[in-house]
Amino acid sequence: MLTVASTASLRVYVSEWENGRRPISARYAKILRGLLGVTDDELSGKSEVPPTTPTTDGYDELMTRIDAAHSVSLTLVKTFMDQTELLRTMDRQLGAASLVDQMTAHLSALEDALTFAVLPETRRPVARALAGAATLAAWQALDVGAVERAWRHYELGKRAAQEAEEPMYLAHATAEQAYVLCDAGRPSMAVELIRDAQRLGGKTMSPRLAAWLYAAEAEICARAGLQDECRRALEDAVRCLPPGEEARDPDMLSIFLNAGHLARWRGNALALIGDDDAVSDLYTALETADPTFVRASAGLRCDLAQAHLARGEYDQAHEHLRQARLMASRTGSVRHRRRIEQLTQRL
Incomplete structure (x- = not known):
């Protein structure tokens, strides 16, 4: 004890x-x-960059690490990606605050593997794994309010995606980074960045990622007060989304999006611009929501509260905020707690 x-x-x-x-x-x-x-x-309050220690002759140690990195096999890369997947599952159920040590160690191991890998055939698979892990770590950092750490992790993820020659990973990291700008009160700049992410993804993107990017653009346009552009982006998201109940993108394991998820996203964006259609979309999303996505459920409750507030329905808004507060406390989400307090002040 x-x-x-x-x-x-x-x-x-x-x-x-x-x-x-x-x-x-x-x-x-x-x-x-x-x-x-x-x-x-x-x-x-220390810098994240460790000081360098001069050595008289570090060649033996350097070559040992290079030799170890050269032996990195596809099996080990898969182990890295499996670890990222485990951390992603724990994050959406338990929240990011309790995972900071595990995530830091995981990123450090991946960065070491990439730093000392020499040849492209070894570096690219490790860089791809690092891009996915760094983007997850960035979103977790944003959720707990560590915004500078989030920004640095997104930059790491983008560099890794570029080295891996993976435009989909680059587009995803860039798009999520736009949320840092949005939360910082720079939605117009965030709109520019999310559209740059779409350009970076190019024509080789999977349809589900393309739909995800349009949905993110719609939300950020709503936060920037661009109502017509928000609605246009929502239409583009619906057009790109593959049919069926499957939510996960096999080409981008961090992307979960089906018609139910998109209904929630549409409701969120419409609530932000004060559209009455938001409530029906959000209740549809609530009925089909995966209960294991605890943090996403907190966001959905916030969206419903915002939609009811726009209609002057304060009792319903109060109840959804109560539920959202419980879920945000369960996951330790600073980002959601901040939004809950902002909405509560409007009651």
Whole structure:
């Protein structure tokens, strides 16, 4: 059983931690990492870039690492991708805050494997795995409010996708990065970036990713107040989406989108522009929502609250915000909690 100081003592500790008068012990660092979803460096305010240590002759160590990277096989790359998939599953059910240590270690292992891989046939598969993992890590960082970490991870994911020569991964990382700008109050710049993501994906994109990009464009256009462009992007998303109940894109494992998911996205965008059709779309999405997507369910409840607020239906909005607050607390989502508080102020 983990014991902590009394409430009064903890108040003193927090004050001293914030002012740099007391170092954070390993015991409290472990607790704070899980609560806040931050790394040790972010807790201590240190730079994420480790200092270099000069050595007199590091060739033996360097060649050992290069030889080890050369032996990276497709089996090991698959192991990396399986680990990313496990972290993705845990993230959508448990939230990002509790996964910061695992995600940091996973990215570090992938970056090491790529850094010391020499030949393209070895580097490209590792770079592809790193692109997927870095984009997931970025979204997790954005969810817990670590926006600079999110931005850096998106840049890492984009560089890895370029090296892997994977335009779909590059388009996805770029599009998600637009949400950082949107959350920072720069929706117009975010619109430009999401459209650049579509250009980067080109004509070789899978139909499901193309639909996903249009849906993201619609949401960001709505947040920028571009109502006509929002509706046009929603129509494009419907046009591109493959038929059927299947949600996962086999070519982009991070993409989940079917008619039910798109109904939720459409409702979200329409709620943002105050369209009455939002409520019916969102309730349709609620009926078909996958209960394992806990964080997405919190977002859906926020969307419903926003739609009811636009219609002056405050009791319904209050109930959906109550449900959203429970789910956001369960996953530790700072991003959703911020939105819940903004909506609550309108009640």
